Amino acid sequence: MKRIDPGTRFERAKRYFKYASLTVLALLVLAVGWDVASYDADAWLEDYGRLKRDMAQGYANLDWMVEKRGADLPALDRRTTAALRNAHSNVRAFVALRGFVRGFGDPHLRMKAGERPARAQAGADAHGTQDIDPPAGKDCAAAGYEEGDHGFRFPFERIQGWKPLRKGDFPSGTIGGTGVLRIAQFGEDQYLSACQAVFETGIGRYALKLAVRARQQAQLRAAIAELRKNGARRLLVDVSGNGGGTEWVNEVVALMTDHELGRRGALRVGPACDRSDVWRGARAPCSVFAGTSADRISLQGTGEWRGPLLILADSGTGSAAEDFVAWLQQNGIAIVIGEKTAGAGCGYVDGGKPTRLSVAPVDIWMPNCARFLDDGTNEIDGIAPDVPLLMTNVEPAAKAKALAAALAAH
Known part of the structure; x- marks a missing residue:
């Protein structure tokens, strides 16, 4: 067998990598060339104009951004228009529009990849009518369910006397006479195992959601009963890092x-x-809302827990989780420990209605509702705790010590 000289092998490898690198470079040049050649400034500006119209009529927090945060809409519009007109590539135009959206600092105002189906919308029949409750899909994964991380993020194990009880969807434990219950998500679609337990062939999307919700409510009731049985005289509900979910939160409250x-x-x-x-700096001649009434709504408690209540929240507690905090804090039911919440506020009632770009498969979602606290503050400014406790970028031992002190004092 003829041996190949090491020097020859090295030269061959050099030539291979040289040709491969040139091929990759050529592909990149072609991609950049296509991006530049296919760029249509007028199309981007037309989409941007439609987005501005949709925001003026349907972005719930737009007036708050101007009046309370000092957003300069004309200046923002001039910068974005100039950036889109002079982008000369789709990538740079996308970055400019993304910067416009992010400039509002609203977690519910965001860009998401959007589907552009060629066929009729799923759930519609041949006559174009929409199913009342379209099929969820062949299984839970097809229905959009996944298993979120339900575990504790806070280092309770570092607090003296910590006794873990249950794992699973709603972990729990006790610290002396304080029961601790973790609720990491308020979205049914984050509980895949619960979905699999109730899934039936042909079940509707909404029916599946309600079935999962009912199962999770039963689990929460069982967790609370178990904490009581283990000597809990007060309850700490940990919603730190809970980014929200759906109206299910009302049933949990x-x-x-x-x-x-x-x-x-x-x-x-x-x-x-x-x-x-x-967008020209003029005051809007009317409110963005359908009404400006401060009508109050009520919610009757079911009393699974009737003792003292504490809530642990942080800067990752947002949206529906902020609704949880607001209901219980403002009614004097709970003492909130931790950090100011995320400031996501209300999201998308009835699923929301995004602005769909024609130049890219991207949808821009904006909140179509707003929740206000009793003092008139929009929830997008966050909810302040009753007992401040630093939780972000803090060593676990220091966090545990601070919470132990807060529990001892309250």
Whole structure:
């Protein structure tokens, strides 16, 4: 067998990598060339104009951004228009539009990859009518369910006297006479195993959601009962890092008290005028909301827990989890320990209605509702704790020590 000289092998390898590198470089040049050649400034500007119209009429927090945060809409519009006109490539145009969206600092105002189906919308029949409850899919994964991380993030194990009880979807434990219950998500679609337990062939999307919700409510009731049985005289509900979910949160709130609760109802968009002048710096001639009433809504507690209540929240507690905090804090049911919440506020009532770009398969979602606290503050400014406790970028031992001290003092 003829041996190949090491020097020859090295030269061959050099030539191979040289040709491979040239091929990759050529492909990159072609991609960049295509990106530049296919760029259409007018199309991007047309999409941007439609986005501005949709935001003026349907972005629930737009007026708050101007009046309370000092957003300069004309300046932002000029910068974005210039950036799109002079982008000369789709990539740079996308980055410019993304910067515009992110500039508002609203977690619910965001860009997401959007589907552009060639066929008729799923769930519609040949006559174009929509199913009342379209099929969820062949299984839970097809229905969009996944298994979230339900475990504790806070280092309770470092607190003296910590006794873990249950794992699973709602972990729990005790610290002396304080029961600890972890709720990491308020979205049914984050509980895959629960979905698999109730899934039936042909079940509708909404029916599946309600079935998962009912199962999880039963699990929460069982967890609370177990904590009581193990000597819990007060309850700490840990919603740190809970980014929100759905209206299921109302049913969870009800578990925590036997009182009737009340708060200001959420306002939904639905202006009675053309508000496009806001982009020129003019004051909108009407509110972005369908009504400006501060009508209160009520929620009757079911009383699974009736003792003292504490809530652990941090800067990752957002959206529906903020609703959980607001209901129980404002009604004097719970003492909130931790950090100011994320400031995500209300999200997408009835699923929301995104602006769909024509130049890229991207949808821009905006909140179509807003929730206000009793003092008139929009929840997007976050909810302050009753007992401040640094939780972000803090060593686990220091966090545990601080919480132990807070529990001892309250």
